[in-house]
Amino acid sequence: MNDLSALDRVRVVLSRTSHPGNIGAAARAMKTMGLTRLWLVSPASFPDPVAEARASGAKDILDSARVVGSLREALSGTVFAAGLTARRRDLSATRLDPRAAAAELVQWSRNTNGEVALVFGNEASGLSNEELGFCTLPVTIPANPAYPSLNLGAAVQLMCYELRLAAMEHSALPAEPLPEPATNDEIENFFAHLKSSIEASGFLDPAKPRRLMPKLRRLFGRARLEKEEIAILRGILASFDTSMKSCR
Amino acid sequence: MNDLSALDRVRVVLSRTSHPGNIGAAARAMKTMGLTRLWLVSPASFPDPVAEARASGAKDILDSARVVGSLREALSGTVFAAGLTARRRDLSATRLDPRAAAAELVQWSRNTNGEVALVFGNEASGLSNEELGFCTLPVTIPANPAYPSLNLGAAVQLMCYELRLAAMEHSALPAEPLPEPATNDEIENFFAHLKSSIEASGFLDPAKPRRLMPKLRRLFGRARLEKEEIAILRGILASFDTSMKSCR
Numbered sequence: 467m468n469d470l471s472a473l474d475r476v477r478v479v480l481s482r483t484s485h486p487g488n489i490g491a492a493a494r495a496m497k498t499m500g501l502t503r504l505w506l507v508s509p510a511s512f513p514d515p516v517a518e519a520r521a522s523g524a525k526d527i528l529d530s531a532r533v534v535g536s537l538r539e540a541l542s543g544t545v546f547a548a549g550l551t552a553r554r555r556d557l558s559a560t561r562l563d564p565r566a567a568a569a570e571l572v573q574w575s576r577n578t579n580g581e582v583a584l585v586f587g588n589e590a591s592g593l594s595n596e597e598l599g600f601c602t603l604p605v606t607i608p609a610n611p612a613y614p615s616l617n618l619g620a621a622v623q624l625m626c627y628e629l630r631l632a633a634m635e636h637s638a639l640p641a642e643p644l645p646e647p648a649t650n651d652e653i654e655n656f657f658a659h660l661k662s663s664i665e666a667s668g669f670l671d672p673a674k675p676r677r678l679m680p681k682l683r684r685l686f687g688r689a690r691l692e693k694e695e696i697a698i699l700r701g702i703l704a705s706f707d708t709s710m711k712s713c714r
Numbered sequence: 715m716n717d718l719s720a721l722d723r724v725r726v727v728l729s730r731t732s733h734p735g736n737i738g739a740a741a742r743a744m745k746t747m748g749l750t751r752l753w754l755v756s757p758a759s760f761p762d763p764v765a766e767a768r769a770s771g772a773k774d775i776l777d778s779a780r781v782v783g784s785l786r787e788a789l790s791g792t793v794f795a796a797g798l799t800a801r802r803r804d805l806s807a808t809r810l811d812p813r814a815a816a817a818e819l820v821q822w823s824r825n826t827n828g829e830v831a832l833v834f835g836n837e838a839s840g841l842s843n844e845e846l847g848f849c850t851l852p853v854t855i856p857a858n859p860a861y862p863s864l865n866l867g868a869a870v871q872l873m874c875y876e877l878r879l880a881a882m883e884h885s886a887l888p889a890e891p892l893p894e895p896a897t898n899d900e901i902e903n904f905f906a907h908l909k910s911s912i913e914a915s916g917f918l919d920p921a922k923p924r925r926l927m928p929k930l931r932r933l934f935g936r937a938r939l940e941k942e943e944i945a946i947l948r949g950i951l952a953s954f955d956t957s958m959k960s961c962r
Contacts, residue, residue: 491865491868494863494864494865494868495864495865495868497858497861498857498858498861498862498863498864498868499857499858500857500858522863522865523861523863524861564875607875608875608878608879608882609746609747609748609878610745610746610747610748610878613745613746613771613772614746615742615746615770615771616742616743616746616871617739617742617743617770617867617871619865619867619868620739620742620743620746620867620868620871620872621871623864623865623868623869623871623872624868624871624872624875627812627855627856627872630856630857630858631856634856663954664950664953666957667950667953667954667956667957668953668956668957669949669950669952669953669954678946681942681943681946682946685937685939685940685943686937688936688937688938689933689934689936689937690936691933692933694929695929695933698926698929698930701917702912702915702917704917705912705915705916705917706911706915706954706957706958708915708916709914709915709916709954709957709958710954710957710958
């Protein structure tokens with residue numbers, strides 16, 4: 467018997483979607499692959515009859531969709547988030563392909579029993595750098611370099627298909643006990659702490675941030691921080707904070 | 715250099731498509747994956763402005779599409795045809811999944827230099843038994859048994875994606891320029907610096923080290939540090955060192 471329960475813990479997050487038809491198409495794509503949790507960040511129009519028409523038999527997915535005002539809210543409580551991007555960015559060395567991303571999402575969800583997220587940006591502009599920064603890792607669908615412009619619903623279909631295959635593939639394997647991962651909130655609190663400490667030390671000049679925080683996000687994103695590691699890193703920062711303060 | 719020329723010999727055949735929007739979506743999906751040959755068997759409406767709107771930047775695929783009156787015509791000259799079907803039919807022992815079908819299509823095309831076809835039926839009724847009979851083998855996309863109803867454009871996207879991966883698999887990938895990794899010496903110097911700084915801050919007690927450094931090594935080891943990142947991390951440590959020293 468297949469254990470596809472990991473699919474129940476995958477949030478499909480659509481950020482700032484312009485066309486309600488694409489929300490309907492995404493819902494249909496999700497349901498064909500057995501996913502159910504749709505989160506919408508500031509959609510241009512929702513609910514919308516165009517979304518319902520395109521959802522076809524997947525109106526239940528639309529009815530249970532969560533609508534929130536920011537990507538941070540949509541990721542709150544998740545332990546791993548993969549963000550779709552077509553761009554070849556300079557900070558791109560660790561992009562996953564869809565198959566590797568699906569395997570990671572399923573493994574994380576299984577091993578932690580926690581929720582994971584697959585994040586899609588606006589149709590025209592994709593995920594912003596700030597939005598990608600909130601994700602653990604970027605994912606890029608291999609595409610024709612001359613025309614890499616997948617329709618949003620088609621991209622959701624493709625990723626959900628890979629998730630279903632990954633869930634089927636690994637379902638026979640016993641879950642390996644992993645250290646407890648940090649949650650999105652713990653990670654964001656760590657970055658906020660790090661930023662404040664290196665501003666206090668003078669390393670980060672708020673007037674000239676030089677892409678420092680994005681680079682640090684990328685480094686720690688690759689490491690997939692664990693709960694205990696966040697505690698250690700924040701302990702280190704707190705010790706610096708105290709040492710610096712004691713002399714003012 | 716990638717040899718993706720097999721993709722030039724794949725016909726995507728849409729039989730008796732009802733909605734011109736789906737023809738446009740299929741054209742877009744094909745172009746994102748580098749396929750170009752669209753064949754339409756008795757479409758309900760073509761050409762059609764709705765198809766052009768949904769094709770987005772793939773109007774060239776629509777412009778060069780071949781319109782024919784029967785599936786036999788569309789398959790004439792091909793050496794292998796895979797037909798999509800959602801049904802569990804009694805003659806289904808040899809159904810392929812999308813990955814296996816893509817591998818077969820690419821191999822056939824490469825080994826024979828001949829054209830191959832991927833055949834999609836009508837949105838509501840799928841391929842008829844007669845149509846499936848014209849295909850070499852049936853393909854079934856693994857889907858939620860309670861709702862296996864993929865949108866036509868989404869199914870085309872998924873199959874073309876698998877074809878692109880199959881075509882890429884046996885050809886050399888272009889080497890992507892990676893960021894320069896840190897050397898072992900740079901990494902060891904960073905750990906020495908980190909140790910000294912957190913001893914100075916009081917976080918690490920040399921008399922009771924509590925496996926702190928091994929844990930930090932494990933964290934940064936997973937990240938596979940780059941040369942520039944080492945420079946940033948040591949810059950941060952140096953800024954803390956200076957701030958702490960200035961008050962002694």
